[in-house]
Amino acid sequence: MLVPIEWLKEYTDIKVDVEQFCERMIMSGSNIETVERFGEGIENVVVGRIVDIEKHPDADKLLVTQIDIGEEALLQIVTGATNIFEGAYVPVVLHGGKLPGDKVIKKGRLRGVESNGMLCSPGELGFEDKVIPVALKDGIWILDQEYLLGQDIVEALGLKNAVVDFEITPNRPDCLSMIGMGREAAATFGGTLRYPETDCLKEEGKAKDYIEIEIKKPELCRRYVGRIVKDVKIEQSPWWLQKRLIYSGMRPINNIVDITNYVMLEYGQPIHAFDIRDIADSKIVVDTAEEGEIFTTLDGTERKLTSNMLLIKDGKRGVAIAGVMGGLNSEIKEDTATILIEAANFSGDSIRATSKKLALRTEASSRFEKGIDPNLSETAADRVCKLIELLGAGTVIKGSVDVYPTKIDNDAVAVRVERVNNILGTDLSGKEMEEILESLEMQVSRLGNNMKVTPPTIRQDLQEEIDFVEEIARIYGYDKLPVTLPKGNAEAKKSRERTLRDRARELMTAMGANEIQTYSFVSPRGVDNVRIDEDSWERNFVRLINPLGEENSVMRTILTPNMMDVLGRNYSRNISSVRAFELGNTFFKNLDEEEALPDERDAMAVGCYGEGESFFTLKGMLEELFASLGIRGTVYVPESDYGVYHPGRCARINYKDTELGIMGEIHPDVAEKYGIGTRVFCCELAFDQVIRNADTTKFYKPLPKYPAISRDIALLVKEEVYVAEIESIIKEIGGKLLESVSLFDVYRGKQVQEGRKSAAFALKYRAADRTLTDDEVVKVHQKVLDALKEKLDAVLREM
Structure with missing residues (x-):
């Protein structure tokens, strides 16, 4: 709402300068965008009258005018204007005169004829094309009446004015008017609102x-x-x-x-x-x-x-x-x-x-x-x-x-003086509150510390007691309200979900990964770039009604395309090694109810490339993350049909009956799409499922009193046998005496028959109540080897 101060003064007295006016209006709740001052930058521009017009001797489109500016000698000015006529009053820029935009006008010669100034259009005096009157849109400004010749044009036309651009919030349509802003100014500065005349005499x-x-x-x-x-x-x-x-x-x-x-x-x-x-x-x-x-x-x-x-x-x-x-x-x-x-x-x-x-x-x-x-x-x-x-x-x-079928009236609202003071932290009397509300043209009926307030019908936003509390606060002055800390006894602490997210962030950072954050608004082409099937759930997009563009037209269902964007950008800038992770939300359209809000789920993506990075470094990071969150016993199931990852180098991560995510080496075609010329490893976790299965309860376990006995074994197994199968059998047969088992080597080479591989494990045996004898360990260990032979055709490798 553009408010010319000169016009505003017609409705209420404003006895402060523009800066003070704006400051006080802001403190009373009126938001101000800009203040523009008109009439500034105009110098040596006066009122003139055209006495004579002749054609230029050497130019068909130019006219030679004689201008009376109240001096003895007429002023000769050459112009190309087509709307001028003898007797017209016009703005004249004299030699050395200035126009808005630091334009300086000097006398000179046009096609051999002396010109001692310039006739002005409204645009040259600082007005935008969109507001120039229709009658003056093309040509010189023809003044609407006679003015004193030679008078400064800014003074003659009253061009000097400040215009304040107020930002009017949707709940205050009454302020989309000069009278509405006059009412606000009158209440702010303690003035009286003057209404314009509406009664016709004839x-x-x-x-x-x-x-x-x-x-x-x-x-x-x-x-x-x-x-x-x-x-x-x-x-x-x-x-x-x-x-x-x-x-x-x-x-x-x-x-x-x-x-x-x-x-x-x-x-x-x-x-x-x-x-x-x-x-x-x-x-x-x-x-x-x-x-x-x-x-x-x-x-x-x-x-x-x-x-x-x-x-x-x-x-x-x-x-x-x-x-x-x-x-x-x-x-x-x-x-x-x-x-x-x-x-x-x-x-x-x-x-x-x-x-x-x-x-x-x-x-x-x-x-x-x-x-x-x-x-x-x-x-x-x-x-x-x-x-x-x-x-x-x-x-x-x-x-x-x-x-007017049904007349509109506002009802009175009860306002308690004590309640107002309690909310604002003030000590205003009922009389002071009454005066504030009446300055906004509200009718107040006060009985002791209780008031009945009826707002004018223009204030459709005033419905409840709290609305009037706000009115009293802003007119009294937000800057006068005491500063206090919020009162209450609510316990401030992080939720379980937030705590687990923070723990995951800290751990991933400790393992050398940088946290990234990408936009939730993405392009639907992102899932094409990572080779997602046409009928896949990842294409169940929530589409934006008014997107900024196709590249931001849907909400993401997975984080992997964003992660690949980041990795590709780093690779293109010659960053040799990157580890990154993102914890963010994904969004899915509700297929059961068309009008229902979309489903929002937590997700986590991890990506890396560079020297030393492999499927197993990424798996190790995930295992460390799961262990920190109390998730032990995850199972990695091979996956070969998911287009994002390299077939045979991808696994789904399961825990009990829940799928936690998927990980593996990015398919070469996907890496090429993002301009990455090296092997890339990524995973995407359903982090809401991770949180749901997390168990960070800590139990005390005393340090072992008795020594452990270690056995290393190197097993020859068929190539298609998974390490997880071997570990599962070892743990099952080893029973209570087996304290731990860990893989430390996988070998394929000349010493190993084709179609087989060597997997080396370290086994540790220990009893909690005694020192184990060699016979006890040999007995259990042999059972483990026999079970591996029977179930997996695994035999000890001869060294």
Whole structure:
């Protein structure tokens, strides 16, 4: 909301400079985006009058003008402007004059003719193209009246002004108006709010003789006020009105359109004017459009409507899309003589849906979307009529046609003085609170320490006691509130899930892995790059409605593509060795309920490449992680059909009846996709399952009192026998005396028959209650060897 300070002063006195104004308004709860100052950087620019115009002797498109600037000698200026005429008052930049943007104008010669300055357009004086009045859009600024010749242009036109851009939150539609911001300023600075005049002095006839209004959809249109003005004169608005529109970011069009825009900015109530000649049967009907109905709006665009869009109709056809834009078939024209002024109140939800479907957003629709007080309609229509009368733009017809099915009033809310002070930590009296609330035009009835507060209907956001606490706090001043620590006895500690996540992070970092964090919004092509099957669950994407682009159009289901992106980026920058991990969320569309929220799951990815990295270094990291989280006894099951990993170098990680994840060497085709020219190893864990199975309970076990006996064995087994099978048999047969078993070598070579391999294990035997004898160990050890021979055809390798 652009608020020109000069205009704001019409509604309340502001006796501080702009910096202090902004500071105080911020502390009272008004957010400010920017402050722009107009009229600065303009020097030696004066009012001049064109006395004579002649064609340039050597240029068809140039004119030689003689300008009177109040001095004895006329000023000769050469210009290419096409809209000038003798007697016109124009801005003149003299020799050495400055314009916004540090532009300096100097006298010179144009095609051999002396030129002692320059005539200015509005754009050259610092105004943006989008707000330059239609009449001045192309050409020199022709001033609307006579001014003192030679007078400084900034002073003559009152160009020096500060415009504050307020950020208006959706709950404060009342502040989308000059009066609304005037109310805030008056409450902040202790002033009085002054309302503009709305009573017309000369009125004729009766409005009901000109127009009939019917609301067929009262749930979508709460009120419709129509007023009539005849003998309309379409012309330019006076400069004071144009200037306020320009500084508020709107382009002046003509006096009638300008007045409706002016009142919209003043009250926050959108206004529309119809040429009453185009209203068939002198009747307005507020109803929904027909499905597929084609309607041409003021911008000349044909739009296809749906049956849930609210349409303003006459006796035969649509004449405006309610709350969005009027129709080309009833616009104000140069010969318009009688107009219907519409000030209506439409459902915000309806206008928002219509505006979105039509991709048509206007100043009116943006206000209706946030909610407007229906009690403003009549006042705003009266204000339009008053301005028309003030400018001599027409004759106002007496009265209005006002259809208001259900009047809107606000209920009183109980507010406790003690409660307010307890929340804010203040010691304000009931009288002080009453004065604050009344400064915001609320009605207060106080009995002791209890108040009944009735807010004005423009404040639709004030519903409960806490809302009034906020109002008292911001007007009293947030900077005056005492600073205290929050009170309470809640225990602050990490959840089990957070503790386990932190433990995993610490452990992975300790093992030399760097933590990374990647976007949850990804491209659906990511799963193609890692060779995920077309019918796989990893393609169950949650798709974004309004993505920034295709590369961020879905939410990730796995972390591996992101991990590969990171590894590929590092490899392309000649980083020879990388270990990285990510703990993040994955998202899955809910297939059971279409409207349900997506499933969100914890996941963990680990990736590495470089010298010394292998399937087993990655497996070792995972084993250490699982052990730290109390998960012992994981089983690695070979996997050869998952496209991400190299067949035969991939395993699924199971624990009891749960799959914890998958790991292995990345398939060469996948590595090539990411530009990696070396072997890459990755894993992806369902970390929510890891957390669910984690057991960090610690049990005390005394140090062994008795010595252990170790035995090393090297077994020759078939190539397809897994080490896990061998370990399982050893643990089963070794029983209670077997304390540990660990693999320390796998060998394939000349000394080993083709199709077989040598797996060497270290076995440790120990009894908790005695020192074992060699006979006891030999007996158990032999049983282990016999079982391996019987079940796996494993024999001891001869050294």
